[in-house]
Amino acid sequence: MQKQLVTLAASAILSLTAVSAQAAILDDVKAKGYVQCGVTGGVPGFSAPDSNNVWTGLEVDFCRAMAAAIxxxxxxxxxxxxxxxxRFTALSAGEVDVLSRTTTWTMSRDTQLGITFVGTMFYDGQGFMVRKEDGIASTLDLSxxxxxxxxxxxxxxxAADYFAANNxxxxxxxxxxxxEVVKAYEDGRCDVYTTDSSALAAERSKFANPDDHIILPEIISKEPLGPVVRSGDSQWFNLARWTYFALLEAEELGVTSANVDEMLGSDNPAIKRLLGVEGDFGTPLGVTKDWAYQIVKLVGNYAETYDRNVGPSTPIGLERGLNALWKDGGIQYAPPIR
Ligand SMILES: N[C@@H](CCC(=O)N[C@@H](CS)C(=O)NCC(=O)O)C(=O)O
Structure with a gap:
């Protein structure tokens, strides 16, 4: 009997802790008035300060979208x-509310560090850059x-796996x-620079003579890059995850920052739900029912942020590829809002 009581008391404490942990981050963020977002030191197109020291990029836009929703x-x-x-210690320690920084979703990170991946903002893979004059055609020539x-x-x-597998x-x-990595490569201390292939393109765009460098054709890994939150706060996790899905859903439904006000009058039930004209999908997230309207109005949909930050018309010049919506041959896919 006594043992049962102790067990009950323990589970009550646990569920109380779970409830308070659940509401904590959004409440804190609302109280302080901003989202603290962990980013890179500067990867153009993803997260980098511009000439006026304003942070821009696809990963920056994710944090901006969360702020718009809140x-x-x-x-x-x-x-x-x-x-x-x-990055992971900073997130676990609460120095940032969300990490949105060229971070690959892996099993050990997701299950062993007390952090949870939100989704894949950018499907990437690891590539290799070399100097054109070195005449290297394949990663298999890099022994x-x-x-x-x-x-x-x-x-x-x-890279260690790949080199070992190929002797x-x-x-x-x-x-x-x-x-330091980039400088060492530029100074000729290394023959090769390897990282996520999107970042190779981003770094090359900053070189004095980008055409002197080539990115080899092989992609040796899967690098699903996405935002990360601390584990144990399902409200904050849901808000982050549905912010990402809202960006995709808006693209799929053809809702853009330019037409979102007009779309408030749409007869399409999916658009009405997305924009909070019908139903309230915001309150359960801890925000107002027009949360997704605010995201699209203030940041745009996924295609808009992709195109202005990393798309073919930017110096990074990345085609949509895997990052196209599922209906356009890619694998970006949001579950329905209903
Ligand atoms: N996606 C890989 C690599 C991430 C990474 O750190 N990439 C470098 C190259 S793009 C970066 O973001 N550096 C920025 C910095 O250190 O400020 C991972 O999650 O481990």
Whole structure:
């Protein structure tokens, strides 16, 4: 009997803790008035400060979209630059509310660090860059070459696997900071620079002579990049996850920042639900029913953020590829809002 009481008391404490943990982050964010967003030190197109020190990029837009949903103000975000090595500790320690930083969703990260991946904002894969003048045509020609790599990344692990699997000599030069990696490659201390292929394109766009460098054709890994939150707060997780889905759903339904006001009058029931004209899908997330309207109005849909940050007309120049919506041959897919 006594044992049962103790067990009951323990489970009551546990569920109380779970309830308070559940509401904590959104309440804190509302109280302080902004979302603290963990980003890179600067990867153009993904998260980088522009010439006026304003953060822009696909990953930045995700945080801006969360702020739009919470505050009707996409600028209610502050950014913290984090290296690959420090990013997970910063998130676990509560230094940031969400991490939106070229971060690959892997099983050990998702299950062993007290953090939870929200979704895949960008399907990527690891590639290799070399100097054109070196005449290298394939990653299989890289045995023994000096390879510049950032530490604390999947990049290191994938490259080690790939070289071992192909019986190639693995010779790395490892740095904590991305700028050091790129500088070492530019200074000729390494023959090869390897990272997520989107970031190779982003870095190459910053080089003095981008055409002197080529990205080899092989992609050696899956790098699903997405936002991450602390585990144990389902309200905050749901808000993050449905912010991502709302960006996709808006694209799928043809709702853009330019036409969203007009779309308020649409007869399409899916558009009415997305924009909060019919039903209330915001209150259960802890925000108002026009949460997705605010996201689209203030940030745009997924295609808009993709196109202005990393798309073919930007210096990064990435086709949609896997990141197209499912109905256009890609794998970006949002469950229905209903
Ligand atoms: N996606 C990989 C690599 C992430 C990564 O750190 N990439 C580098 C190259 S793009 C980066 O973002 N560096 C930015 C920085 O260190 O500020 C991972 O999650 O481990």
């Amino acid at each position: 505050f009707n103000d996409a600028d209610a975000v502050r950014f913290t630059s984090l290296t690959s090595q420090e 023994g070459a000096a390879i510049c790599i950032e530490s604390g990344t999947t990049t290191e692990l994938n 190639m000599e693995f010779n790395t030069v490892v740095f904590v900071d991305q700028d």
